[in-house]
Amino acid sequence: MSTAPVAENGKILSAELQGRWWTWVASEPETTNPVTDTNGSRCGRNQPPDVWFLAGTHGGRAVRACEIPNGRPIAVPVINLVGDDQSCAAFMGRAQGTVALDGKPVKPETYEGDSILVEGVQDNQVTGEEGRFTATACGLWVQLPLLAPGAHSLRIHGQSGDFSVDVDYVLTVGASSA
Template identity: 75%
Template sequence: MWFLAGTFGEQVKRACKVPSGRPIAVPVINQVGDPQSCTAFMSSAQGTVLLDGKAVEPETYEGDSITVQGAQGNPVTGEEGRFTATGCGLWVQLPPLAPGTHSLKIRGRSGDFSTGVDYALTVAASSN
């Protein structure tokens, strides 16, 4: 699985090389918190994803218990150590993409928080 990053509320453009044969996962909009904050967040969560101009339906995760290993300086965890939290959001999982260039446009919103990423993806041909 090749994970692509979301944003902390900005609209950004990124270019990324993706290994051949790897499925891709990317958040549309997501949050880590407690069960109550996830319930509130998901009540208005919505998003759109376009891969090469074609709509891809995001998967909904209402609130799953997750274990996080925090690292010093990480903007999500803020501290070192292991803790349990609730993760929720809209995510997209894509099968491996054909070699070549691809456009992935992601827009998400929950309440007054919004994200947007335009990815220019390049998948190299397999070296087999």
């Protein structure tokens, strides 16, 4: 498998990242979806080999514990949306968020609206669509560099209008294989 296109700063380009993330969450039905996960038990489902995705919620609070293999950068939306150009413009006009990794602030990046390709399974409640489709994705995102082995805390809070996401992660990065 080839790696994703990256920018000069080593991060996955926004359209690629958002398309892959939305396909990741749309590849699971509601009963096994990482977005509906209440404790972190689903965080390892269908992870790609070159990045580790984390999920927000459908709105509200969650506390999750996840084990992450060593050597994987992490990507997570602070708050995001998939829809069309108009819905993304309205959503991003009110979007705000904060992230803290091990108690230190991390500045989210703004992805205003990218055309993405998504593939969803039947009964996925995240996108509501099955099969391949094109949409516009937007949001506030963080792409974290490789974390040292051991325990880390990641606190995510995002809001746009009346919709808010509040997730605390306890991340355990595995020991180096070298």
